[in-house]
Amino acid sequence: MSSKQEFTYPKIYLYRRIVQSKIFIDNNYARNIDLDNISDEAFFSKFHFIRLFKNVYGKTPHQYLKTIRIENAKKLLKDGQSVSEVCFLVGFDSLSSFSGLFKRIVGQPASVYAAMHKQNKAMMIKMPLAFVPGCYAYQHGWLENSNFEETDH
Amino acid sequence: MTITNIHVINQDSAYDFYVNKLGFNLVDDIPMGPDTRWLTVSPPGQPELQLVLFPVKVSKMFPKETAETLISLIKQGIFGCGVLTCNDIFATYEELVAKGVEFIKPPTKEFYGTEALFKDDSGNYFSLQPQNNFGNENNL
Numbered sequence: 001m002s003s004k005q006e007f008t009y010p011k012i013y014l015y016r017r018i019v020q021s022k023i024f025i026d027n028n029y030a031r032n033i034d035l036d037n038i039s040d041e042a043f044f045s046k047f048h049f050i051r052l053f054k055n056v057y058g059k060t061p062h063q064y065l066k067t068i069r070i071e072n073a074k075k076l077l078k079d080g081q082s083v084s085e086v087c088f089l090v091g092f093d094s095l096s097s098f099s100g101l102f103k104r105i106v107g108q109p110a111s112v113y114a115a116m117h118k119q120n121k122a123m124m125i126k127m128p129l130a131f132v133p134g135c136y137a138y139q140h141g142w143l144e145n146s147n148f149e150e151t152d153h
Numbered sequence: 154m155t156i157t158n159i160h161v162i163n164q165d166s167a168y169d170f171y172v173n174k175l176g177f178n179l180v181d182d183i184p185m186g187p188d189t190r191w192l193t194v195s196p197p198g199q200p201e202l203q204l205v206l207f208p209v210k211v212s213k214m215f216p217k218e219t220a221e222t223l224i225s226l227i228k229q230g231i232f233g234c235g236v237l238t239c240n241d242i243f244a245t246y247e248e249l250v251a252k253g254v255e256f257i258k259p260p261t262k263e264f265y266g267t268e269a270l271f272k273d274d275s276g277n278y279f280s281l282q283p284q285n286n287f288g289n290e291n292n293l
Contacts, residue, residue: 131181
């Protein structure tokens with residue numbers, strides 16, 4: 001079914017350009033991109049682009065870029081990367097800017113977030129059943145697997 | 154409600170669909186044996202709700218005939234898994250199409266509001282609706 005070719009709606013071409021700019025941010029957040037790059041991709045003037053983007057996504061492109069960088073930072077920290085590595089991997093050029101923004105958005109320092117998830121990961125390996133409700137573990141037959149250490153719950 | 158199931162046929166492709174295409178957040182991905190894992194995701198902005206990507210395979214829970222029947226029904230698109238709401242249905246539609254999500258119905262004005270329907274990689278379907286379904290759903 002080619003719903004994209006047959007289906008149309010008001011301002012379809014505006015929508016497609018805004019969505020493509022959002023996808024551009026999603027795929028290039030780690031690079032040194034600025035609004036001029038992004039609005040050029042969408043063939044808009046900068047101020048028109050900001051207004052339309054905010055109407056659709058509830059955030060300006062700059063706010064959205066910061067959000068995406070922090071979301072990806074969280075994933076990398078969960079994977080075990082260090083705070084300083086992650087800062088540059090997601091496109092920040094200053095550790096203090098990254099740390100400040102991370103704490104403001106996530107509600108805790110990046111180092112605390114990383115340490116918490118490192119501890120979680122170790123627990124998942126040692127006691128995976130601690131993370132699975134008993135009913136699911138029973139239905140899957142995992143409670144019978146002597147390789148898993150049982151928890152007290 | 155804190156945990157609910159989505160029955161899937163393959164956990165690897167379900168991970169790709171829900172995390173990479175729909176943009177759900179990965180909660181747990183814990184190996185529980187040679188060919189299965191505890192795999193849960195949550196919708197953006199709803200960290201308290203976990204969806205278990207529950208594999209349908211021959212096991213203690215699914216005898217062979219049950220597993221085969223359930224897989225067949227899933228592939229036929231019998232199961233609707235719920236309603237996802239979004240800020241802008243046209244933008245969300247365009248983005249999901251660009252990411253390869255298959256729509257059964259594009260955003261369409263119905264008597265109950267504007268709705269689109271899409272399928273996951275297994276065949277389960279979802280309704281997609283704008284948060285403000287009886288207002289002006291076109292934000293541009």
